[in-house]
Amino acid sequence: MATIPGDLPYIPAYEAPPTYLNVAHTVRSWLLTKDHKRIALLYLFSITFFFAIGGVAATIMRVHLLAPAGLLVEEMTYNKLFTMHGVIMVWFFLIPSIPTTMGNFLIPLMIGARDLAFPKLNLASWYLFMAAGFFILLALLLGGVDTGWTFYTPYSSRSSNTYVTLAVLAIFINGFSSILTGLNFIVTIHTMRAPGMTWFRLPLFCWSHYATSLVMVLATPVLAITLALVGIERVFKVGIFDPAIGGDPVLMQHLFWFYSHPAVYIMILPAFGVVSELVTCFSRKRPFGYEFIAFSSLAIAMIGFLVWAHHMFVANISIYAGMAFSLLSFLVAVPSAIKVFNWTATLYKGSVALDTPMLCALGFIGLFTLGGLTGVMLATLGFDVHVHDTYFVIAHFHYIMVGGSVIAYFGGLHFWWPKMTGRMYNEWAGRIAAALIFLGFNLTFFPQFVLGYLGMPRRYHSYPPEFQVYNVLSTAGASILAVGYALPFFYLLWSLRYGRLAGPNPWRATGLEWQTTSPPPKDNFEKIPVVTEEAYAYYKLAPQGMAALGSVAAAEARETGGGES
Amino acid sequence: MDESFRLFPEEASNLARDCDHLLYYLLGVSVFFTLLIFVFVVYFALRYRRKSDNEVPPLVPSPLSLEITWSVIPFILLMIMFFWGTSVYVKMKKPPADGMQINVVGKQWMWKVQHPNGAREIDELHVPIGRPIKLMMASQDVVHSFFIPAFRIKQDVIPGSFVTQWFIATKPGVYHLFCSQYCGAEHAKMIGRVIVLRPEQYEAWLAGAPPDEPPAVAGARLFVTYGCVACHAARAPTMAGLYGSRVQLDNGRSVVADDDYLRESIIEPGAKVVAGFPPIMPSYRGQLSEEQLIDLVAYIKSLGAGASTEGGVRPLPATQPANGFSPDRAPNYPPARQTPGAEPVEVEHGRLGGRPDK
Secondary structure, three states, X not given: OOOOOOOHHHOXXXXXXXXXXXXXXXXXXXXXXXXXXXXXXXHHHHHHHHHHHHHHHHHHHHHHOOOOOOOOOOHHHHHHHHHHHHHHHHHHHHHHHHHHHHHHHHHHHHHOXXXXXXXXXXXXXXXXXXXXXXXXXXXXXXXXXXXXOOOOOOHHHHHXXXXXXXXXXXXXXXXXXXXXXXXXXXXXXXXXOOOOOOHHHOOHHHHHHHHHHHHHHHHHHHHHHHHHHHHHHHHHOOOOOOHHHOOOHHHHHHHHHHHHHHHHHHHHHHHHHHHHHHHHHHHOOOOOOHHHXXXXXXXXXXXXXXXXXXXXXXXXXXXXXXXXXXXXXXXXHHHHHHHXXXXXXXXXXXXXXXXXXXXXXXXXXXXXXHHHHHHHHHHOHXXXXXXXXXXXXXXXXXXXXXXXXXXXXXXXXXXXXXXXXOEOOOHHHHHHHHHHHHHHHHHHHHHHHHHHHHOOEOOOOOOOHHHHHHHHHHHHHHHHHHHXXXXXXXXXXXXXXXXXXXXXXXXXXXXHHHHOOOOOEOOOOOOOOOOOOOOOOHHHOOHHHHHHOOOOHHXXXXXXXXXXX | OOOOOOOOOOOXXXXXHHHHHHXXXXXXXXXXXXXXXXXXXXXXXXXXXXXXXXXXXXXXXXXXXXXXXXXXXXXXXXXXHHHHHHHHHHHHHOOOOOOEEEEEEEEXXXXXXXXXXXXXXXXXXXXXXXXXXXXXXEEOOOOEEEEEHHHOEEEEEOOOOOEEEEEEEOOOEEEEEEEOOOOOOOHHHOOEXXXXXXXXXXXHHHHHOOOOOOHHHHXXXXXXXXXXXXXXXXXXXXXXXXXXXXXXXXXXXXXXXXXXXXXXXXXXXXXXXXXXXXXXXXXXXXXXXXXXXXXXXXXXXXXXXXXXXXXXXOOOOOOOOOOOOOOOOXXXXXXXXXXXXXXXXXXXXXXXXXXXXX
């Protein structure tokens, strides 16, 4: 590691203990690892692969929609593309994204533990994930699925002649992976905190993962039941959801959204945690309203269980049910608003550095604000009726999931990359990618709000010509977005070999994960730390204390572009 | 170019303006908060830009009063959205009693429409302005969704029940009709046109359309064909005056006999059994198409609410007035092509003669 010229000041004076990466090199040592950090990397490779597949599907669709009649594919192919895009992005990228990579890697480090509570279960959850991935790829290769990621009955259980059973089997298995991860996090945060790490000294990242884990453990079984019933009805013709054999199709929608709305919070809550860490580190401030940010995560997780039927305002539910679910949906917006205000206020009188992770975090605040506000528009009953199942909804949830979760994921990945790999990425490449993602994202999805209000329904293979101009804008944006997503793939890989050595704390962040080496040793800490203060005690550091926090590898990387040159 | 860059769809129904006014409020709140956050984030990020690598900013207290302020103000704005949105929704969901009923059946991948006089059309819906239209909708297969952007209305059409939607068209013109719930291969082709006409144009269109049996007349024939008449009003409850009345059930509850109750009682007679009658009626699940169910219910409806007709089955009208629209009860319906009852009935196909099957 220390053979690259130019890095001499950072070579430790003593023989460095092996890191988690070089403690063993065999394939077996990776595939049978119980180290939370290695499992995080296994997940990182896996979900990057699935993100690429989902992205290819999206790219084909966006190119196809350049012309009103459609450019590239036939109807059924298009239907399979949006289904695969949804299924893979939701269950094989977004839901595992931050928790299984950064959550797995960082929670033990942040609370001062040597691993998660159940290391073998952690590995088992990755194998379940891969088994699920195998079945979903099998379904894809055999010919695909066309039901949409929502698997609405009776279309999915009776009408579709695609590989629905295989797909629901895959998602059924995937659910157990999610449950095991959530269970592991809950037990770990309860039982494995280092001495002195009280609940209110926990980093907000841990609070948000705790809230996420509650949702994973409590909601995912309902999805498993629902999809199992869809499979049973499809294979054995038992009348559960299909009215032709005595079932109730709306029941399926209730059950599906009972999971799938909380699932939105599985996707966004970890992003809240990441953004809280980024905003505090890059403004060197205690988070404004720490308790409010922490408890708003729990409030969102709880109320999030009670809003599911806002997906069904036009599905013939009673007016009173519509009113109740609308009201509860507005209530869940309040803790989200509290978070946004507190993040913004954290910048006040801070020491703000606009490195790539912070650019992502600030982008997140803007895009999540728009996604959240359009979310409350959709919670408004009389308005939702018109835009339901149109591109307005598509734009809204992409602002939350892509503008929100994915940009936070990228921000977190850049922030903790030096911790995971020991190397700095190229800062200017990072900033360019962040800017491209932000601009490309807005150009892709903002026109879709207009398209939706004009009335273009979702899941349309072709469309009336007057919608073309907004579709062309959207596709133009998507091409920028694609470049923004592809860039990090290259410069992050490049950094593994050529990046400047990071040192333990390149960002000069507080927080236990920065007090160990980069990459950390197999057991995380030489000695389990004793915690005496909160995770964000920047204000207690005199300038000398700040200088002592760590190298300024990040600052130097900024000046030299991150490379060795 | 103007057309390509339009931001709002046409307002062509009484509900469209309500929805747009609601949008203006929602947009106002959204734009305000987006700009507020944007301005503060950009201002703070530039104003408090890090000046030296060893800089340590001071601790800024986070006062509770500020947290409460920025919780309460959004809460109030959200509650305004809630009440406003709910009032629009309630209006959308409460059809006026005097609406003209048009029946719509969705199936993969078309919309089949039938007007009160029996006139049919596919993937097109002709309606007059200025008059409440009540759509009674059913799905023959999977979930569809009936969406007219210019009217700001959308309703999922869910198999296994009747759903309704109403509107008053306000502006003559031709508008899009979409299916907005994914329903299979040709979902994107399950689209059509809504043609909004002036009342006299609508009457002229109706007069020119190929005549067909009105739903209540077809239903009366089905009532005989399927043997309903054998029991109802003898061993089973009479249909006369049933529609809209409150029915006492054998489990002690009671239920209003609306369209959906009648539909359910045909498909699943055991679900809600009328007090004092044995649960012996067989299920007609799978034997009747959605259109036939609509016809039967239309017939039962035509027997009136509260009126009692001897024998339960009102005699079919033998002759009818000249082609002219009337939404009223059966005796006033415009003519069918043939005199009902005078032709053989093709039971095996589940269809009656003289009806275009598509």
